[in-house]
Structure formats: structure tokens, C-alpha cells
Amino acid sequence: MKIIRKSNVQPVAGESPPMRDHTSWTILVVDDDPDVLAITRISLKDFRFSGRGARLLFAQSAKEALEIYRNEPGIALALIDVVMETDDAGLKLVQTIREEFQDHTIRLIIRTGQPGHAPERYVIDNYDIDDYKEKTELTSIKLYTTVRSALKSYRDLQLIETSRKGLEMVLNAAPGMYLHPLGETSNFFREALSQVVRLCEVTCHHENPVSPISGFIATHDHCVLTLQCRHGQVSMDDLAVKSLGERLGNRVAGEGMMLDVAGQIILPLMIQHKIIGVIYLEHVGTLSENERSLLEVFSIQCANALENMRLYDALEGANRNAMRMLAVAAEFKDSETGDHVKRLARQTVETALELGCSNEDAMEMGQASMMHDIGKIGIPDAILLKPGRLTDDEFEVIKSHPGIGAAILAEDERFKVALQVALSHHERWDGTGYPMGLKGEEIPLSARIVAVVDVFDALVSVRPYKKAWSVAQALEEIQRGSGSHFDPTVVEAFLKTHHNRGEKKSGNPFNEMWSRRAMDRKK
Numbered sequence: 410m411k412i413i414r415k416s417n418v419q420p421v422a423g424e425s426p427p428m429r430d431h432t433s434w435t436i437l438v439v440d441d442d443p444d445v446l447a448i449t450r451i452s453l454k455d456f457r458f459s460g461r462g463a464r465l466l467f468a469q470s471a472k473e474a475l476e477i478y479r480n481e482p483g484i485a486l487a488l489i490d491v492v493m494e495t496d497d498a499g500l501k502l503v504q505t506i507r508e509e510f511q512d513h514t515i516r517l518i519i520r521t522g523q524p525g526h527a528p529e530r531y532v533i534d535n536y537d538i539d540d541y542k543e544k545t546e547l548t549s550i551k552l553y554t555t556v557r558s559a560l561k562s563y564r565d566l567q568l569i570e571t572s573r574k575g576l577e578m579v580l581n582a583a584p585g586m587y588l589h590p591l592g593e594t595s596n597f598f599r600e601a602l603s604q605v606v607r608l609c610e611v612t613c614h615h616e617n618p619v620s621p622i623s624g625f626i627a628t629h630d631h632c633v634l635t636l637q638c639r640h641g642q643v644s645m646d647d648l649a650v651k652s653l654g655e656r657l658g659n660r661v662a663g664e665g666m667m668l669d670v671a672g673q674i675i676l677p678l679m680i681q682h683k684i685i686g687v688i689y690l691e692h693v694g695t696l697s698e699n700e701r702s703l704l705e706v707f708s709i710q711c712a713n714a715l716e717n718m719r720l721y722d723a724l725e726g727a728n729r730n731a732m733r734m735l736a737v738a739a740e741f742k743d744s745e746t747g748d749h750v751k752r753l754a755r756q757t758v759e760t761a762l763e764l765g766c767s768n769e770d771a772m773e774m775g776q777a778s779m780m781h782d783i784g785k786i787g788i789p790d791a792i793l794l795k796p797g798r799l800t801d802d803e804f805e806v807i808k809s810h811p812g813i814g815a816a817i818l819a820e821d822e823r824f825k826v827a828l829q830v831a832l833s834h835h836e837r838w839d840g841t842g843y844p845m846g847l848k849g850e851e852i853p854l855s856a857r858i859v860a861v862v863d864v865f866d867a868l869v870s871v872r873p874y875k876k877a878w879s880v881a882q883a884l885e886e887i888q889r890g891s892g893s894h895f896d897p898t899v900v901e902a903f904l905k906t907h908h909n910r911g912e913k914k915s916g917n918p919f920n921e922m923w924s925r926r927a928m929d930r931k932k
């Protein structure tokens with residue numbers, strides 16, 4: 410079981426934090442009459458709804474109310490007088506909250522003592538309020554009922570809003586997680602854990618800022634890099650955490666469902682009824698059915714992304730093996746040393762990098778170079794291995810190997826670069842090559858590179874029809890072919906890499922890059 414642990418995930422930029430105070434409902438009471446404020450306080454003294462009391466904030470003008478509103482997130486309800494510093498100060502306040510702050514969740518109730526200044530029909534039609542009351546009709550009990558009804562509406566709206574945000578987050582998380590098969594595995598785990606913590610922060614009643622949500626992801630077959638947690642770094646070697654992950658996995662396997670006990674959540678990551686890992690979180694808070702469902706949807710998404718990554722790895726490995734098997738097959742036909750294609754791959758990668766190609770492109774060209782002569786499978790041994798000079802007819806047969814190779818590699822789009830190399834590695838810069846007589850940059854760069862490194866390696870190797878040349882002779886020959894047989898830029902890069910290799914005595918970058926990539930995939 411491999412472990413990742415994380416805490417203190419930053420909230421999404423631009424997103425308002427969830428309401429933190431769940432012990433009471435915050436109500437803003439706006440009236441320029443101190444007696445009204447006092448009566449309101451008395452009327453709501455023992456107020457309770459949904460297990461929470463009322464926290465009252467008082468303002469004696471619209472200006473003061475706006476200041477409080479700006480500084481107090483999570484106000485559920487505002488009781489607003491109309492005539493205060495101006496005849497329509499309360500109505501302007503409503504307008505500001507709804508239009509400028511775009512707050513459509515807070516419940517706004519107009520409570521006026523001078524209905525003549527703001528007739529009910531006019532106010533209801535022109536301002537986005539939730540209720541209109543005249544002070545004379547609002548007895549203590551009616552005020553209590555009105556506030557309770559408004560808070561119920563606020564609570565329901567908030568539930569819808571948090572569910573919407575949660576669902577949006579789950580949906581938005583998908584692209585981020587599915588992108589990672591192309592990158593490092595550890596990025597996937599970081600992304601997945603960050604998303605689930607954010608989801609909890611948005612949807613769940615996470616109350617305790619002293620103990621932020623923390624947790625880890627543990628899977629059976631994926632290595633995970635270390636991550637920051639509140640105790641510092643946790644590494645793969647942390648046996649205690651590994652053991653915890655395994656025990657949680659077993660526990661979930663026994664229960665077969667998500668558990669949430671005392672603020673802890675264990676989300677199983679399941680593929681085809683089999684648990685492949687768990688997400689463990691603590692300090693989450695209580696969960697409603699809806700929130701549990703969202704987390705379950707997220708865990709399914711996470712498991713699918715993980716499985717997708719595993720399948721991608723398997724496919725990439727199979728693809729790589731197929732390429733190597735093809736290369737080996739071609740080599741058995743043509744070479745006695747067995748090392749030709751490996752040297753070719755190394756020199757192709759080096760030259761491509763020297764020419765400014767990206768690591769990925771250079772790697773792909775290196776792989777492709779190994780299959781440049783795959784078409785020789787279709788050439789009879791009597792011609793291919795003939796020790797003496799070939800007749801014109803025999804040479805025509807040899808010249809068919811690029812086309813045969815291209816036909817073999819055309820079966821799969823993933824062999825596109827290999828196909829280019831197989832088809833065009835005997836083209837010449839001056840247009841006198843075969844099979845199509847391409848000229849200059851009409852010849853794919855990959856094939857121009859392989860043309861140089863293939864000829865060089867053939868020159869320094871023993872073949873049935875020739876002895877090995879010295880390196881100096883071979884380099885001289887390559888230089889001689891620059892601008893006629895070979896692309897001069899490629900020759901220059903090739904000579905430079907050859908020179909550098911002599912200086913550094915470096916290893917095989919092709920193998921090193923594969924090794925690095927393999928290591929990355931395992932992290």
C-alpha cells in the first residue's frame with residue numbers, strides 16, 4: 410500500500426469560503442428606531458431553528474448596515490426598514506446587496522413603519538425582496554414566524570448552492586485528473602487529494618479552523634511521492650502510515666461502503682467491485698446524504714482515473730515492447746552484432762537533442778530509428794546477405810525495403826514517425842536517393858537524422874561485403890556527404906555530439922531517458 414498525505418489545501422481562488430459559524434444564524438436588523446431594534450432583540454431572544462439560535466447584528470442606517478454586510482460573511486437574513494437617512498435608504502440597500510454584490514441567497518425582508526413612502530405592491534414589483542411587512546402588523550410572534558420561515562428558505566437555498574458547487578467541482582476535477590497519465594503519477598495523487606479536500610471544504614460543515622482537513626490517498630500498486638502534511642513530510646518508507654492505509658483498506662473492504670465517523674471519512678477507490686485504494690480524510694465534519702453522494706461520485710471518478718492511468722501505462726509498455734521486438738526481428742535478419750539498433754537509437758537521440766528537439770520528440774525518433782530497416786524482413790537472404798557485389802536487379806530488390814517497412818508500420822498510427830524513418834532513410838539531401846527522390850526538407854527530419862547515423866554506423870561496422878572503417882575515416886565520409894547525401898545541419902549536429910561524446914564519455918541518453926521515464930512512472 411502506497412501513501413500520500415496532505416493538509417492545508419488552499420481554497421480555490423476567487424471562491425468565497427463556506428459559512429464557518431454553524432452554531433447560530435446571523436441576522437442583520439436595520440432600523441433607525443432604537444425601540445424597534447430593542448423589540449426585535451427581545452422577540453428573537455430564545456429563537457431556535459434547525460438546532461441553531463440567532464446571532465443579531467444591528468444597524469441604525471443603511472450606510473452602517475452596508476458596512477456590516479461587507480465585513481460579515483454568511484448573513485442569512487436582513488430585516489430592513491425603508492425610511493432611514495433618506496426616504497428610500499432601505500430600498501437602495503436591497504438594490505446594492507442584490508445587484509452590486511450579486512447576493513441572491515441572503516433573505517431580505519422589508520419592515521416599514523411608513524407604508525405610504527413605499528407601498529407594498531410597488532416594492533414587491535421593483536425590488537428583489539422576500540417579504541414585505543408593516544411594523545404595525547408584525548407582532549412578536551409574527552416576527553418570530555417570519556424569521557423562521559425566511560431562515561428555512563435560506564437553509565434550503567444554501568443546500569442547493571453547496572450541492573451545485575460540489576457537483577461543479579466534481580465535474581471540473583475530471584479533466585485535471587485524466588491529464589495526468591501523460592505526466593507524473595504523483596501529480597495525479599496531488600490533484601485528486603486537493604480536489605477531494607476542496608470538495609469537503611465547500612460542501613461539508615467543516616467548522617474547525619484549528620484542525621484543517623487533512624488526509625491521504627493510499628493505493629495498492631501505485632507509488633506515491635511524499636507530500637506536506639501538518640506533521641511535515643511523509644515518505645513511502647513511513648511504515649506506520651503505510652500500515653494505517655492497509656488497515657483502512659481492509660476496514661472498507663469489510664464494510665463495502667464509505668464510512669464517516671467522528672469527522673473521519675474513508676472513501677474506497679473501487680474498480681469492478683475490487684478495492685484498489687482508499688482516500689482517508691479527517692476533521693471533515695458531519696455529512697448530509699447529498700454530501701455523501703457527492704463524495705462517492707468523486708471517489709468513483711478518482712478510481713476510474715486511476716484505472717485509466719494504469720491501462721495507459723500498460724498500453725505504453727506494450728507499445729514499447731512491440732517496437733523493440735520489431736527492431737530485434739529486423740536485426741536478426743541483417744546484423745551479426747545485435748547492437749546496431751541500440752547504437753542507432755542513442756546517436757539519433759543525441760543528434761535530435763543537439764538540433765533542439767524536445768526530449769519527447771528525440772525519444773520518439775530514437776525509438777523509430779530502431780525500426781528503420783524493418784522492411785528487410787521482406788528481402789530474400791540470398792540478396793541481403795550476399796557477400797559480393799549486388800547486380801542491378803538485386804539492388805532493385807534491396808531498394809524495396811523502405812516501402813516494405815512503411816507498409817508494415819502503416820498498420821498503426823502510433824508508428825507514424827517510425828514509418829517516416831523506414832520509408833525515407835535512404836532519401837538524399839540532393840534528391841538522388843530512393844524510394845521517392847525527396848529533396849532537402851521534403852525529407853522528414855527524423856529520416857535525415859537516421860540517414861546520417863545509419864551510414865556512420867554501417868561504415869564503422871563489419872558487414873558481409875566489407876570490413877569496418879576507422880571512426881576517423883567514417884567521420885570524414887559523413888562530412889564529405891554533407892550537402893549532397895546528408896542535411897548539412899544534421900551532419901554538423903551529429904559531428905558535435907560525436908565530439909562531445911569523446912570528451913564526456915557519456916552513457917547512452919536513449920537508455921537513460923527510458924530509465925528516467927520508467928522511474929517517473931513508478932513514483
Ligand SMILES: [Fe+2]
Pocket residue numbers: 781782810834835
Ligand atoms: Fe535501410
